[in-house]
Amino acid sequence: xxxxxxxxxxxFLNTLMNYYDVFAPVLKHKKxxxxxxxTPEEVILEYSNTHNKPxxxxxxxxxxxxxxxxxxxxxxxxxxxxxPVIVFGIRPCDARSLQILDKVFHWDGVDDPYYFAxxxxxxxxxxxxxxxxxxxxxxxxxxGPMDHNGADLFLTELPxxxxxxxxxxxxxxxxxxxxxxxxxxxxxxxxxxxxxxxRAEQMIDSEVNLNGLSDKLRGMFDHPVWDEFHLxxxxxxxxxxLCPTCHCxxxxxxxxxxxxxxxxxxxxxxxxxxxxxSSGHNPRPTQKQRVRQRVMHKFQYFVxxxxxxxxxxxxxxILNCPVNLxxxxxxxxxxxxxx
Amino acid sequence: xxxxxxxxxxVTIKRVxxxxxxxxxxxxxxxxxxxxxxxxxxxxxxxxxxxxVWGYGECPIGMASSPTExxxxxxxxxxxxxxxxxALHNLQPGRQIGVRGPLGNSYPxxxxxxxxxxxxxxxxxxxxxxxxxxxxxxxxxxxxYADITVIYGARSPGELIYKDEIALWQQRDDLNVYIxxxxxxxxxxxxxxxxxxxxxxxxxxxDNGVAFVCGPPIMIKFTIPVLLKAGFPPELIYTSLEMxxxxxxxxxxxxxxxxxxxxxxxxxxxxxxLQQLPSEY
Ligand SMILES: Cc1cc2nc3c(=O)[nH]c(=O)nc-3n(C[C@H](O)[C@H](O)[C@H](O)COP(=O)(O)OP(=O)(O)OC[C@H]3O[C@@H](n4cnc5c(N)ncnc54)[C@H](O)[C@@H]3O)c2cc1C
Ligand code: SF4
Ligand code: SF4
Ligand code: FES
Numbered sequence: 001x002x003x004x005x006x007x008x009x010x011x012f013l014n015t016l017m018n019y020y021d022v023f024a025p026v027l028k029h030k031k032x033x034x035x036x037x038x039t040p041e042e043v044i045l046e047y048s049n050t051h052n053k054p055x056x057x058x059x060x061x062x063x064x065x066x067x068x069x070x071x072x073x074x075x076x077x078x079x080x081x082x083x084p085v086i087v088f089g090i091r092p093c094d095a096r097s098l099q100i101l102d103k104v105f106h107w108d109g110v111d112d113p114y115y116f117a118x119x120x121x122x123x124x125x126x127x128x129x130x131x132x133x134x135x136x137x138x139x140x141x142x143x144g145p146m147d148h149n150g151a152d153l154f155l156t157e158l159p160x161x162x163x164x165x166x167x168x169x170x171x172x173x174x175x176x177x178x179x180x181x182x183x184x185x186x187x188x189x190x191x192x193x194x195x196x197x198x199r200a201e202q203m204i205d206s207e208v209n210l211n212g213l214s215d216k217l218r219g220m221f222d223h224p225v226w227d228e229f230h231l232x233x234x235x236x237x238x239x240x241x242l243c244p245t246c247h248c249x250x251x252x253x254x255x256x257x258x259x260x261x262x263x264x265x266x267x268x269x270x271x272x273x274x275x276x277x278s279s280g281h282n283p284r285p286t287q288k289q290r291v292r293q294r295v296m297h298k299f300q301y302f303v304x305x306x307x308x309x310x311x312x313x314x315x316x317x318i319l320n321c322p323v324n325l326x327x328x329x330x331x332x333x334x335x336x337x338x339x
Numbered sequence: 340x341x342x343x344x345x346x347x348x349x350v351t352i353k354r355v356x357x358x359x360x361x362x363x364x365x366x367x368x369x370x371x372x373x374x375x376x377x378x379x380x381x382x383x384x385x386x387x388x389x390x391x392v393w394g395y396g397e398c399p400i401g402m403a404s405s406p407t408e409x410x411x412x413x414x415x416x417x418x419x420x421x422x423x424x425x426a427l428h429n430l431q432p433g434r435q436i437g438v439r440g441p442l443g444n445s446y447p448x449x450x451x452x453x454x455x456x457x458x459x460x461x462x463x464x465x466x467x468x469x470x471x472x473x474x475x476x477x478x479x480x481x482x483x484y485a486d487i488t489v490i491y492g493a494r495s496p497g498e499l500i501y502k503d504e505i506a507l508w509q510q511r512d513d514l515n516v517y518i519x520x521x522x523x524x525x526x527x528x529x530x531x532x533x534x535x536x537x538x539x540x541x542x543x544x545x546d547n548g549v550a551f552v553c554g555p556p557i558m559i560k561f562t563i564p565v566l567l568k569a570g571f572p573p574e575l576i577y578t579s580l581e582m583x584x585x586x587x588x589x590x591x592x593x594x595x596x597x598x599x600x601x602x603x604x605x606x607x608x609x610x611x612x613l614q615q616l617p618s619e620y
Contacts, residue, residue: 065345068393107589107603113343221597221617248592251345251585255394262345262396267591274593277583278398278419283596283620301598 001190002182003161012181013040016086023057024088025050048133053244054094055101058118062265070258085122093138093312095126095150097244103306104247123170126151130196132204135315137328140208145200156193163193208331216339217300225337229330230291232323237268239317245310269293295330344588347391347437348376354432360497363418364463365428368411382406384470385607388440389587395426399584403466405473415466442587443606446471452483454549459490459562461534461554463500467579468553492519492534496527517541535561545570551577563610573611580606580620596620
């Protein structure tokens, strides 16, 4: 096992910045989010998780799909990113959420070229969670604070160093690039790593048993239980804008001089306009239907189409909902009621 | 579709036909700027495309032409008062627009060989049924299918679309064509009555048939029981669904009905499939 001593982390990041555009958690408008760093000093290391979802690095809130000059020329290729990217310090749940987005953006072999141009260009250095938040419930959705799935390199914070493990081929290459800065772990450090890994899972203190939920939900579309959840929801959409697995978007044209640019931007199933048809007909006119859609999509429809739940238990929607609508309580209630 | 499923192919508007008296339904005949794109745009009846009007955006429209009609791509569009359809209606021949597709699934033109075909349409939703009918009666294909019956109705004579073609269909002896209007006027000498009523008079038994039903929800709602009563299995009744769409390729998350995405698993569904879906459409 190799380590990077905490006092050498600066050198570690500087080395990476020679080869890559490095994105890491930084403080911006009093919130922690991933941004491209220009010095290692910007990086925030004491954070449970970022406010914004790191999936925004791959599927940004707003992006230009292409520009057309009004006479001709429709470009066929999306723009290529120039330098390879490292995302430093992404949490295991968020790394997993990218694997979930991969499925949508690759459905039936139709690749979303904008997403994959960034995705294939990036290396994820995942930081295991030694201090999960009270809203985290990753262990209930098939993951955990030390989940290596989706990581290229995996880091675990020890008292004086970070244990560093290459997970993928891409990760191994980075491992070689920083090899000079690494040291072998001592007996004591190995023990401490094993201990931390063991303890981390126990520190997740919210647990929802979701066994059989998606099968059960299949027959519950018309169940009266859906009459309860939406009552407090004000339809603000915070839960979806912060959710790392949410992927809905809208597409619009913007005219700018002789050019038209086609942009896409996040959209949200909690809004009535989302499904409003031109005729005035709206298949989901009520908040009840929209809350049901959000829950059903993540815990039933997605399972049906892709074989897994589209929630990684990051807790962002719980932490930020202005009316404290807690997805865990919804799930517990759904598990409880007679289907 | 090309490398990038979000970029449309450039096409030029060759001809615009006003289809109805209210003048809010127009057919647009389009030609591809690049012959390679025409080859790549390999479609079947029932599929749709996203039409781009630069500066206004895109909207999904079913192909009204048949792949057997080489050199031309046709869409019939109702002006809803919305952004894209209004902009499109203002365009004259010669203008360049974009077409992205083909998207979605199609009518099962191969699986239904040997069967009696019933095409039942109401209002301007007859568009993709026109594509289907044109495909089925093409000389290369006609012998693959048994009897073909067409029942088509509109509010009034002036609201029937494709009038010139209807006249040609009516002259053929290998088609049974029933054209009806909800309310006749003094010049109308055809059938009068709602589509489901006419369907009930015409279709007495299943008789190894397959039915394609498109129209306003109310028409579909009353036509399906007629077919079921005649003995049609729900798996052999097809319809085309509509949900608000953006990407057309199963990514923007907008058009699902339960676990099914209308842009990807549809827009064509059998009545048997609809019975499995939540009634949220
Ligand atoms: C598979 C399919 C086939 C269709 N075929 C035809 C056809 O052959 N002829 C025809 O006239 N109309 C057809 N429609 C309906 C047509 O897509 C809408 O009338 C059109 O999108 C309205 O666009 P707008 O910009 O004018 O309206 P706005 O109200 O300004 O809508 C804004 C945007 O929302 C989306 N949208 C709004 N309403 C609908 C809708 N009903 N369906 C899908 N997206 C919508 C579109 O992206 C649209 O550009 C079809 C719809 C679907 C889903
Ligand atoms: S954050 Fe809370 S109030 Fe806002 S839409 Fe989501 S559930 Fe409703
Ligand atoms: S639903 Fe909530 S807990 Fe689950 S991934 Fe989305 S934001 Fe995180
Ligand atoms: S239109 Fe985007 S998912 Fe169907």
